[in-house]
Amino acid sequence: MNPDYISLHGKQFEPYLSAQELSASIQQVADRLNQEYAGKQPLLVAVLNGSFMFAADLMKALQIPCEITFIRVASYQGTSSTGTVQEVLGLTEELQGRHVIIVEDIVDTGHTMRMLLDTLGASQPASLEVATLFLKPECLQHELPIRYIGLSIPNDFIVGYGLDFDGLGRNYPDVYKAV
Template sequence: MNPDHITLHDKEFKPYLSARELTAAIAEVAGRINQDYAGRQLLFVVVLNGSFMFAADLLKHISLPCEVCFIRVASYQGTSSTGEIQEVLGLTEELQGRHVVLVEDIVDTGHTMRMLLDTLGAQQPASLEVATLFLKPECLLHELPLRYVGLPIPNDFIVGYGLDFDGLGRNYPDVYQAV
């Protein structure tokens, strides 16, 4: 499935990144995590909904003992961030003294990530790092410790590979850019 364009709601999208490019970036991130955390057990905290595909593929490359749990937050409406974070589904795992990797699909303004790092950091994990598939450096409004970044991208609206436009487009294996 690699159409030359897709239409979601009233918006057109063109191909941007292939599944092959995504796989290579994810393998690179996983390799760095495996190396950095050799001999330790990890807890991956996956931010839903957008990160589910990235997390699944990332974890296929992790060779360390690990656990996975999920948290759901919302900060988008349509194609732009609302700037307001609403925690929808809370974390149930104990983080104190554990090595935690927060898995996010995309960091743009950094509002959501700042809130999550503050919230999770308050539980005193042994370490707390971020693995994000995409980073929009020109949008970033917060200084964040983003140790594992798959692909820096420009400030374009993208869908596919877990990212959506008002609920549609998550199912595409490639990433598409708004026209």
Template sequence: MSSISLHNKQFAPYLPAAEITTAVQELGARLNADYADKQPLFVAVLNGSFMFAADLMKEMHVPCEIAFIRVASYEGTSTTGEVKEILGLREEIEGRHIVILEDIVDTGHTMRALLQTLRAKQPASLEVATLFIKPECLQHELDIRYIGLSIPNEFIVGYGLDYDGLGRNFPDVYKAF
């Protein structure tokens, strides 16, 4: 892993792909155990969670489905604080076991709004599985049961996360410097 340049920013190596793979496998094992008899619907939040969702689905050994939604709250390297739903969920979720798949939870604005919207549709259960969480950034109290890696407040790219559209394709994760 060597440093990369995206737009006008430099990024240093942070987390190798092997560490991410281990975190995804551990999440998969927990979800398989917890949803063994429930046939969950995984709701992946695009665009950032696409790699995480794909790799996690490969770890799932229980009957399950996946759907995709798209929300946005970022511009550049900072959150706008405003959540905009771009592409909505078409599947009926009432009475179903739902697991939201998110790449990263930092302020919690997006996740709070998403949980509120989905709870109104009366699922049987509603949980969040996030690959990354930044505890020191959280501005909302969220009960997130499935966390891959807890990280400090660093702006990261790679493994689906981007900086203004670039960097999602890297298997490793890099942090801004």
């Protein structure tokens, strides 16, 4: 399942990042987390739907005791952010006094991450950090303390490895960008 180009909803996408490149970036993030969270037991809060592949591969690369839970938020429609973040599925875990790492597939405008940092931070965790596979620095509209970044990328619309275009494209092991 590695075609040169893919078509989703009539839009063409070309190869951008291979599964091997993604794996190397994830391992670098995991190596930092293993070092910086040694002796701690962080709770990974994976943001659905997009981060499920990243969260699974990141967790497999962690050698520290850790837990994972999921939160679902929505802020995208088609290929652009709506600018409005709606929490769809909330956390049930107690965060107070815990080391919490938000695991996100991509941070672009930062609206979703700002809301999550504010919401989760109100629960008084011992620490609250962000691990994102992709960051689009030129799109950021908020100052965000993103400590763990797999790859900084330009403002291209990408799909694959959990990222979608109106529900399609998440299943590809590689990442493709819109042509």
